[in-house]
Amino acid sequence: MPLLLLDLDNTLVDRDAAFRFATTDLLATHGLPATDLDWVLELDASGYRPRGVVARGLLDRYPMLAPPLVQGFLDNGAADAVTLAASTRTALRHATALGWTPVIVTNGRVRQQEKKIQVSGLDREVAGWVISEGVGAAKPDAGIFARAAEVVGARLADGGWVVGDSARADIGGAQAIGYPSVWLPLSAGSGRPSSSTNLRAPPTTCPPRSTWCWTTRASDEDQPPWIFSNGSRSSSPRGSSALDRLT
Ligand SMILES: [Mg+2]
Numbered sequence: 001m002p003l004l005l006l007d008l009d010n011t012l013v014d015r016d017a018a019f020r021f022a023t024t025d026l027l028a029t030h031g032l033p034a035t036d037l038d039w040v041l042e043l044d045a046s047g048y049r050p051r052g053v054v055a056r057g058l059l060d061r062y063p064m065l066a067p068p069l070v071q072g073f074l075d076n077g078a079a080d081a082v083t084l085a086a087s088t089r090t091a092l093r094h095a096t097a098l099g100w101t102p103v104i105v106t107n108g109r110v111r112q113q114e115k116k117i118q119v120s121g122l123d124r125e126v127a128g129w130v131i132s133e134g135v136g137a138a139k140p141d142a143g144i145f146a147r148a149a150e151v152v153g154a155r156l157a158d159g160g161w162v163v164g165d166s167a168r169a170d171i172g173g174a175q176a177i178g179y180p181s182v183w184l185p186l187s188a189g190s191g192r193p194s195s196s197t198n199l200r201a202p203p204t205t206c207p208p209r210s211t212w213c214w215t216t217r218a219s220d221e222d223q224p225p226w227i228f229s230n231g232s233r234s235s236s237p238r239g240s241s242a243l244d245r246l247t
Pocket residue numbers: 007008009010011164165166
């Protein structure tokens with residue numbers, strides 16, 4: 001059965017919305033200016049800035065916060081607030097029913113990423129997951145994708161697709177294993193695929209507001225019957241990331 005190798009943050013779940021929600025709560029709880037929200041979000045850089053740098057920045061600006069509290073916020077704040085959009089859950093079930101094997105492939109720490117998977121309920125919707133810290137390889141390294149296939153008793157040679165928001169980690173990883181991909185430039189850290197990436201315009205069956213939808217090496221025969229969409233970002237933890245079936 002073909003593999004569906006899915007990124008987690010800002011792909012299956014709207015991690016930025018969850019972090020925004022947690023930050024708003026942190027500022028309110030400790031009597032800090034609500035207008036600092038954008039400053040914290042910029043410091044966070046959609047989770048791509050090293051956590052130690054973010055922690056130092058927060059402690060420098062808010063010396064009244066205890067270091068363990070800041071660490072706890074960075075470890076659990078977004079993880080506690082992630083949600084799985086109903087349309088994403090439905091699409092995952094639909095893909096599974098059609099014979100796809102969905103596997104989460106995510107870079108990050110095991111404790112934090114597994115918490116997101118469990119809090120969102122994704123643990124009940126996918127066949128398995130691999131986390132870079134746990135397997136000793138990170139996207140775009142082909143090794144982590146090979147481990148993803150192994151955890152569901154498959155091989156990369158079985159074929160599949162990669163879906164993710166990071167040009168470097170996800171689309172670069174797809175290129176490393178020779179898989180077609182869907183790129184979702186949904187966060188500040190999405191970057192741009194390299195000029196050598198054979199991106200093409202969305203299929204004509206994409207919804208009108210589909211500027212986020214790009215595929216590589218796609219053909220009508222081998223493309224999954226749906227794509228992700230994220231037409232507008234949400235300010236609540238109930239993110240707008242969604243898998244919408246193409247009809
Ligand atoms: Mg991501």
